[in-house]
Amino acid sequence: MNYKSVYLLSFCCSVYLLPFGAVAHNISENLKAITDNIAPDKTANADLEKIRARIIADLLEPAVNEAQITQLIKSIKPDGSWPNINYQDVSRTGFQHSEHLQHMLDMGRALKKPDSKFQGNPELKKTVSAALDFWLKHDFICDNWWWNEMGTPSHMINILLVLDTDLTPTQREKGLKIANRASLEAFGARPGGDLIQIAAMLGKQGLFARDEQILERVVKVMADEIKVTTGRGLKPDLSFHHRTDNVISTLTYGTGYASSFAYWAVKIAGTKYTLPESAMKLLVDYFLDGICQSMVYGRYPDLGAKNRDLSRKDILSPSSAELAQNLLQASNYRREELAEMVKIRQGEIKPNLARTHFFWHSEYFTHQRPNYFASVRMHSSRGNNMEEPHNEEGLKNHHFADGSNFISLTGQEYFNIFPVWDWQKIPGTTVVQKPALPPWKEIAKKGKSDFVGGVTDGNLGAAAIDLTSVHDPLKARKAWFFFENEYVCLGAGITAEADYPVATTLNQSLLNQQVTVKRNNQEETLPPGEHTLDKVSWVAHDNIAYIFTTPTALHLKNNTATGNWREINHHTWATTEEVKKDVFKAWLDHGTKPRNAGYAYIVVPNLAANQVEAYRKKAPLEILANTPELQAVNNKATNVSQVVFYQPGKIKITKNLLLTAQSPCMVMVQTGKKGIQKLTVSDPSRKLQTLQLNITSRFEGAGDNWQATWQGKKEGTVIQVKLPTGGMAGQSVVLEAKNK
Template sequence: MRNYLKLLTAIVLTALATNSIGASTDFEIIKKRVVEALIQPGVNDAEIQPLINNLQEDGTWPGIDYEDVSNEGFQHSRHYSNMVNLAWAYRKESSAFYKSPEVLKALEAALKNWVDNDYICENWWFNQIGTPDNLVDVLLLAGNDLPEELVEKTQPIIGRANIDAPGARPGGDRIKIAGIQAKNMLFLGDRETFEKVVRVIENEIKYVEWVGKKYGYTYRRHSGGFGNRSAGGRGIQYGNSFHHRTDGVNNTLSYGIGYANAFVEWAVYTAGTRFAFAEEKLSRLVDYYLDGICKTAVFGKYPDPGAKNRSVSRRGTLRPYSAKTAENLLLTTNYRKKELQEIADIRNNGIAPTLSHATFFWNSEHFSFQRPGWFASVRMYSTRNHNMEVPYNSEGLLNHHRGDGANHISRTGDEYYDIFPVFDYQKVSGTTIMQKPELPDPSQIQKIGLTDFVGAVTDGIYGAVAFDFKSPHDPLIARKSWFFFDKMFVCLGAGISCKNDNSPVVTTLNQCLLKGDVTVSSGNNSSVIQHGEKKLKSVDWIFHDGIGYVFPNPATVQLKNSAETGSWWKISKQSSTPKDEISLDIFKLWVPHGKRPSDETYEYIVVPAATVEKMKQNSSQNNIRILSNTPEVQVVMNTKLGICQAVFYQAGEIQVSENLKLISDNPGIIMLKMKDEKVTEISVADPNRELSRFHLSISEKMEKYGDNFSAVWNEKDGLTHVSVKLPQDNYAGDSFTIEL
C-alpha cells in the first residue's frame, strides 16, 4: 500500500506540474494510473502454476459448483478471481509468469468458458457489479493480448455495469457501477463516454433528502411508504450518515464506506487532469469521511459494532480500518488536512485521538461519543426508519434486537471482535429485551419503529440520548436514556412494562469478550468472581477489562463470565460459511426485571478507562446526581462539570438545584451548562421533529436576544422565558445551542 501511495503521489505531482495537458494525454494518464493500481498488489507466483495445472479442458476449475447460482452460493466468484490472478501474473513485470504464453492460454480458456456460459446469479449484485468489475480488470491487464473476438464477446457482460442499469440507483451501488463503466471506457478508448461517466461520479457527491422526511411518523397515510422504490433517500444524509436503501437503516460502515472509497479512488485517478473533481465536491467528500465514517468508528479506526448490520455474520468484520482513504484524500485536497493526517496517523501509528466529540446522526437515529480513552454509541429507531437491515443473502439471521437501544463501549476497539457466532442475541449491550425461548423467523427481523420520540441533544462535545422504546417484536415498552460526560455516562430506564406472563425481561449492561478478572463490590467489600453464571445481590459496582459499572442504589444483577459456544453457520447460511462449533470466553452482565414487569426502572453509571482502585474511590457517584427517573422525565446533573441534561417526554419541570428550576413547555431534550450556578449555555432538540420553536423557562434572571432565540425575564413569574428556533426541513432533529 505504501508503494502504491508513493506511486500515485508521484503521478499526481507530475500531472499537477504540467502546465498544459491535452484531453488525450489526460485520458492516457488516468488509464495508466488505473492499470498501475491494478498491478500494485503482490502476486504469489506459487499460486499461479496450480491454477494453470488444475484448469480443465472446458476452462473450469475443480471444486467450484458451477450449477448453484443462488444468493447463498455462486462460487463462480472464485472463477473470476482466478482469472484476475492470472491476468495479474501476466502483466506484473516482477512475476515469473510475466507475459507467459502458458498463463495467457489458461486465461483465454477460463474467459471463454465464462463468455460461453454467461453465468447469471440470483443476486443482481454479481451480474451488475461483481462480474463486470473483475472482467474489466482482466481486460485492462491482459485484454490487448487476448483474441479480439473473445474480448468483443466479453463486452456485453461488462456492459451490464452502466449508469442506466437497474442497480445503478442513487447510493453506493451507483458509484461502483459508474466506476466499472469508466474503467471499461478507458480500455475501449471511449473518451466521450468516459467524461460523461466521470461527471456522474463527481455529481453524486451530495446530500440527499432523507426518505423519512416524507414517510416519517405519517408514513401510514402514504401509499407505498418506505417500500416505494422511487422515494429516493439513498446516499449521504444531512448530518453525514449514509442510507443505502429507503428503509432509513444506517449503512455508513458498510455501503457508505464503499461509496466514499469509490469517490476517493476516482478523485486520485483524475487529480491534476481536466477530469479532476471540483474543490467543492472534494470538500463535501472530506466532510462525509471525517464527520460521518470516522465519527462512527471507535477512535476513528475500528468499526462501531452498533453501526454494523448483517455483516456481523462475516469473520473479521470489526478489523481496524487502513489509512488508505485518508492518505488518498490528502493527495487530492488541502481541505481539513490536519484532521485527515491525524486519522492517517491513528490508523498507521496507533496514536490516540486528540479530538473529542458527541455526534448525533439524526436521520439514522445513531449517536456516537468519543473521548481520547474510550468510545460509546447508542443505536435506535423510530417511526422514521427501520430497526435493522433485512437479512439479505441469509446473513445476520439473529439481528432482531440489535437496534433496540444497543449501547456498545470500547477502550481498545477489539472488545467485540468476532464475538457474534457465540453471541446471545437477546442480551445485546444496552438493550431491554423480553427473553423468548427462541427468536422469530429471520423474515421478521426488519420492523418499522413505533414511536416518534427518539433523538439526542448535543453541543458537539457532550450529549444526552432518549429512546421512547416500544418493541415491534414483543409486548414491551420502556423509556430509555443515556447521559454522556467526559469520564462516564449514566443509563436510565423507566416505565419498563411487559404484558407477557411467561418470559422474563432483562436490561443488559454489556456483553463482550471476557478479558481478565471480574471484580464485584457489595457493601464496600470487593472480590474477584470465579467463572460461571450467578445472581448477585446488593451490588455497588462491577469492574471488568478497564470498565466499571456503578449502581447508585445497590442492585440485584446477573453475571456470566465463562465460555459460550456457537458457529458462524448459525448466523449466516452462505455456502462458504464454516460450520464448525467454536467457543469463546464471554463477559455478560444484566439486570433482571422479572416476568410481566410493570413500571420497573434501572439506573447505572458506566465508567470507562477505570481501575479497581478508582472504582473504590467512588468518584463517579460523588459527581453524579440523578434528579429524576420516571416515564415523564429523566434528568441527570454532573456537579463537577456543571452540566444538567434533561429528557422531557411531556411538558414538565424539575428542580435542578436549590436556586434553579427548569420548566419545559413541550416534550424535548435540554442540556444546561452552568458556571458558578449561573446558566451560560442551553442546547435543545426535538426528538418528535414537530416543533418550530422550543419553549422553556428557568428561574434565573436574564435578558438576551439572538437571531434564533430570545430570553425574556418575567418579574411576576420569577422566570426567564426562553424561546429557541429549531432546525427545520432536512435538519429537523438536530440540536441548537445558545450562549447566554
C-alpha cells in the first residue's frame, strides 16, 4: 500500500469520529518540532531557500493600495477587528471573516514590499500584528469545511511567509497551527482539484518551516497526481471531474488543479525538486486541449462548462495569461501554442483557433472557430445531470445540461445575465414550462439515457442526446450538426405528459443591437417588447442568424428583464436588490402534451441582418432526416454528412450512396471525387465493442481497429470497427480511405 493509500485509510477510519479540534490536534502534534526550525539562522539547503525567496517575491508582487492601507490603519478597533465585518456569522453562506484575512495579507505586503510607501512603517506593523492576534485568539471556524481546511489556511500561510521576521514566536506557532489544517490527511485532500491545492499549501508550510522533508513529500504528491484517471481528476478525454458524479468541473476545480501545478512548476524550476517532463507534458496538453478548448477563443469561459458558479458575479470574465505564462516558463513542450495563448489572453493577437472536440466523460461538446465558438452540454445515465447546489449556489440549474447550446462571437454575450435569466428557457434546451422549478435541493439527479454522445474527427462533428428529463415527464431526441461556418439544430419525437406547454429555446442572451425578422415574406425590425410571430423564415440578432427550414411560429422578447442575485445564490452578498438587463430571448412553443413534435433550424454566426436572405437562398445545408429514429444533415458545399442512428437503420447520403448501420451509432461521412474519403464513427451508448456499417460505395482500407472490404456491387463495402473500451469508450474512431 502506498503512502497516499495509508493517508486515505487513516482519514476514513478516524476523521468522522473526532471533532474538528481533535483532528487539528492530531495533524499538528509535531508542530512544535516544526516551529523550532523556522528561525532564519537555521536555513535548509540552497534549493529550498531559492524556492522560498521566489514564493515570497510572488506574494509581494501585487500593487499596494495606499488609500486602502491608510483606511485599515484608521478603522481598526483596539481589539484588532474591523467594525464593518460580521464576526458572528460563520455560516456556509456568510463568513465575512475572509475580508479580515485579506486585510492582513494586504497590510503585510504593504509593510514588506521594497517600493511600498509603508515599508517598515511602525504604525502599520502594530496594526497588522493586532489583526493577526485577534484572529489567533478567536480561531474562527466556518460551517463550510472549505474555509477551515483550504481558504483560511491558504491565507494564513501566505501571511506568515510575507510577515516572516516580523512575527512573534506566539504568532509563528499559532499561525502555523491554523495553516497546518491544510493537510493531506484532512477531509478535503481527496483526489481531484482540492488535493493539489492543499498540497501546494503544505509546500508553503514546508518552506516557512524550512523543512526539506515536507517539500520533498509535496513535490512527490504533485508529480503522482499529474495523471489520467477514470476516477476523480483528469479524465482520458482531458476534461476534469472534481467528484464522482461525472459532472464536468474543468473551468473550476480543474483550472485550480492546473494553476497550482503550473505555479509550483515555475517556482521549483532549476532545482532538485523539478517536476518530471512527462508530468509537464500532460499538464500542457490538459491546458491547451482541455481548458482552452472549453473557453471561447481560449480566453473567455464557456458557460456550457460551468455549474453552480454561474450564480457568482463576473464569472465569465476573461482569464489572465498567468497560467499559460507559467507553463511556457516551466516547459519546452508545445511552446508555440503556449506563446500564442499568452498573446490571445493578453489581447495582443486575434484568435485563430479551429478545433472540434467531444469530451466523452463529461457529455460536453465544443466547436472552436477563429470567429465564433459554440458548445453543447448534455447528461446521461453515466452521471448526474448537474452539480449539487453546494453552499446554496446555482439554485435554478435544474435544466442546465438538458442539451444547452451556447454560441458566442465575443465571449460576453451572457455576461452577468443570470439574475434575470428565465431558467426554463436555457439556450438550446427543450423544457416543460412549469409554473415554478422544483426545490433547489432536487437539482442534481442521476441521468436516465444511455444514448448521449458525439462524433468528431477533430475538425467537424455532431452531438446528440436521447433526452429523458430527470425532472419532467418529457422525452426528445435532439442533435446538433457542426460545420465550418454554421450548424444545424434538430429535434424530433418531442413528447410530454405534463399539463404545461413545452418550449425549445433558440437563445437567451444580452440584447445587443436590433432584432430583425423575415415573416410572411417581409423583413421587419422589431420594436422592443414581446412578440408572437407566424410564418417566420429567419430572425437575426447580434450578427447571428437563426434560419428555419420551413416558416414557423416563433415567440420572441427583446425587452428589459428583471431579477436578483438572491434568487440563484444565498450567500450574504447576493441581495434582493433588483437587477435589470436588456435581453434577447427566442423560443418555439410545441404546445401542451405534444406528441412527436419536432424542430429544425440553422444557426449562422457572423451574418448581418442584410446578408441573411442571400445566405438562405444559397444555403449549402440539406436536412436528410429528422425523425425519432434518424437525424442527419448533409453539407453540399463540403460533401460532409453527419448522421445519428438512434436504432439500426439506413439512409441515402447521395444519389449513389446508401449507408446502413447495424447498431445505434453516430457517423460522419466525407466524400470526394473518388467516393468516400473518410468515415468517423462513435458509440454514444458506450455498450458496443464492435460496429458494422454497410455502404454501397467502394471504400477499402484497414487500421489498427477497423477493416473495410469491398464485396462487389451487390454487397457493397462491409466495414467492421473495433470500438474503444474502458476509459476511451465514447471516443470517435476515424477511418481513412486507402486511396483518397
